[in-house]
Amino acid sequence: MGGGHAADPVALPLTRSRGERADAARNRAHLIDVARRMVAELGVDKVTMDGLAERAGLGKGTVFRRFHTRAGIFFALFDEEEQRFQQRVMSGPPPLGPGAPAVERLVAFGRARLEFLAEHTALARAAFDPGRPNLVGDSPSLFHVQMLLSEACPDVAASGTLAVQLVAALEGPVLLYLQAPDDAPGPAPLIGTLADSWQVLVERVCDGGHTPGRSQ
Amino acid sequence: MGGGHAADPVALPLTRSRGERADAARNRAHLIDVARRMVAELGVDKVTMDGLAERAGLGKGTVFRRFHTRAGIFFALFDEEEQRFQQRVMSGPPPLGPGAPAVERLVAFGRARLEFLAEHTALARAAFDPGRPNLVGDSPSLFHVQMLLSEACPDVAASGTLAVQLVAALEGPVLLYLQAPDDAPGPAPLIGTLADSWQVLVERVCDGGHTPGRSQ
DNA sequence: TACATAAGCGGACTGTACCCCGCTTTGTCG
DNA sequence: CGACAAAGCGGGGTACAGTCCGCTTATGTA
Structure with missing residues (x-):
């Protein structure tokens, strides 16, 4: 991969701040929003990762990527x-x-x-x-x-x-x-x-x- | 076995609480023993209920019956x-x-x-x-x-x-x-x-x- | 010793947290 | 504007805690 015209030995790993991507930020906010609603509605221990993902219209993987753990x-x-x-x-x-x-x-x-x-x-x-x-x-x-x-x-x-x-x-x-x-x-x-x-x-x-x- | 020349006139109240059957007590002790060994050997968070049951030669249901939860x-x-x-x-x-x-x-x-x-x-x-x-x-x-x-x-x-x-x-x-x-x-x-x-x-x-x- | 009964047992079954990896989107640079 | 990497996404897969119910075994009684 990338053997062609590599002018830069290092592709500037620090090109830009490690800020999260726009869609990621949007999803995070949305997830928190949905989660809060679910907690209020079902109670804490009825909130599952699958349920949250589904209700937010996102994949399970996305939920874990954002919050790491339940x-x-x-x-x-x-x-x-x-x-x-x-x-x-x-x-x-x-x-x-x-x-x-x-x-x-x-x-x-x-x-x-x-x-x-x-x-x-x-x-x-x-x-x-x-x-x-x-x-x-x-x-x-x-x-x-x-x-x-x-x-x-x-x-x-x-x-x-x-x-x-x-x-x-x-x-x-x-x-x-x-x-x-x-x-x-x-x-x-x-x-x-x-x-x-x-x-x-x-x-x-x-x-x-x-x-x-x-x-x- | 037993019935014949049992030397116990009275059940020892300390070793056997009312209702816990002899085999149950034996299994509890055995499970605790195996569990301790597993903790020492694998570390706490590598000890699973399945693993404990299997290594103790007992069913999973038995483990949960004794200890209710992990x-x-x-x-x-x-x-x-x-x-x-x-x-x-x-x-x-x-x-x-x-x-x-x-x-x-x-x-x-x-x-x-x-x-x-x-x-x-x-x-x-x-x-x-x-x-x-x-x-x-x-x-x-x-x-x-x-x-x-x-x-x-x-x-x-x-x-x-x-x-x-x-x-x-x-x-x-x-x-x-x-x-x-x-x-x-x-x-x-x-x-x-x-x-x-x-x-x-x-x-x-x-x-x-x-x-x-x-x-x- | 044989029987009745209840306590105990086993392991298949379920629900859920968390992992993985190929596909899609976003942001950047020529 | 077009293409390339990297970050993000999706959802099927895995492992494990905890449940259930029919079978087994201990224990008291005749």
């Missing part, structure tokens, strides 16, 4: 919500957004995050791909908690592991231990209780429980 | 290790075992648990069944942390959610965010760092950070 679809869906959430965190009103002391922001972040996860539990769990780098590994949540923690108590935040553990304390219960949203009589009060515990956790970690008679 | 097999394997671990916690030497102050026991528990999980990451992750009650929902770990927390700071432990969050902080990073055991050059130092952070977490939560003790 979880990948739900991750894409979840990620859209995640970005909306991030928006509120980064440029919304305090104390969730900037403009409040770090500890207050951490507390507010936890509460908001719990509500967010409670609202999107099904998606978040479906987006979880066992045996993979992972969901929260490079999540904006981790980054944000790490930042606020560094501001609130730099000594303890240095290693970075504490932030990971705090994020795990926040997300783990909802992602791992809670059951389906309509399992218990009321999920809302449980979320509220988790938020309260989170507040205790954060406040005690950050200022050591307000030691009397001794300033820090 | 994760169930790894859960059974993991559970055996878990029970050995529990033994150390409940009747081993302090500070992991009884005989030390609650906070010290919590710290020791965290460190031991992290090492334990690091050693059995593959099994633990494989035992995780997405869309199920769950792994840690009624785990001995949760029970134990809840108990020690109630002893160390009853005010804060009352709701029970804080214990859940602490367990999540402990187990989440290893189960969710860490990668394969041989991914990073050294998993051991990371576990050590996590253990240090855990200590900070527990000590600050329990006595609000006015610990006059040593920092190592």
Whole structure:
């Protein structure tokens, strides 16, 4: 192949940016759209790759090319919500957004995050791909908690592991231990209780429980 | 065989639960045995239900009857290790075992648990069944942390959610965010760092950070 | 020991995630 | 404008988790 008049030894493998082709982008958007509709209509675990492909009028191979795995679809869906959430965190009103002391922001972040996860539990769990780098590994949540923690108590935040553990304390219960949203009589009060515990956790970690008679 | 000179006056309640037939128990033990060998030999994700059934010389239906799901097999394997671990916690030497102050026991528990999980990451992750009650929902770990927390700071432990969050902080990073055991050059130092952070977490939560003790 | 009964067993069957490779479309360069 | 590569597409193929139902075997009773 190509033995003829090869003027260029290398055909510029970097000719243009690795941007995806126009039709590919269109298909991706369409797939996400159809997927969201199917999730709303059938529920997460009734959405199959075949069904999605058929209903989108595309081949199965195309679906996998875009999203790599079944979880990948739900991750894409979840990620859209995640970005909306991030928006509120980064440029919304305090104390969730900037403009409040770090500890207050951490507390507010936890509460908001719990509500967010409670609202999107099904998606978040479906987006979880066992045996993979992972969901929260490079999540904006981790980054944000790490930042606020560094501001609130730099000594303890240095290693970075504490932030990971705090994020795990926040997300783990909802992602791992809670059951389906309509399992218990009321999920809302449980979320509220988790938020309260989170507040205790954060406040005690950050200022050591307000030691009397001794300033820090 | 048997009927004639059976020396068992009473069925042993520990070895045979009511209703499980002798052959069933034998098969369960055999399956677990074969499964462990296969995990050691092929790695967790190369173990299939068909393969296990065939290599055990049993039908596939039998395997599913015993363990319900693929994760169930790894859960059974993991559970055996878990029970050995529990033994150390409940009747081993302090500070992991009884005989030390609650906070010290919590710290020791965290460190031991992290090492334990690091050693059995593959099994633990494989035992995780997405869309199920769950792994840690009624785990001995949760029970134990809840108990020690109630002893160390009853005010804060009352709701029970804080214990859940602490367990999540402990187990989440290893189960969710860490990668394969041989991914990073050294998993051991990371576990050590996590253990240090855990200590900070527990000590600050329990006595609000006015610990006059040593920092190592 | 022979019988009745229920627990256990096997393996064919189904549904679905994911792979593969030849064909089509898109974008670029002469 | 025409042709060439590469990126994208399609859908049949594969492997595996989990189900079903008729047959087998253990166990209590006469």
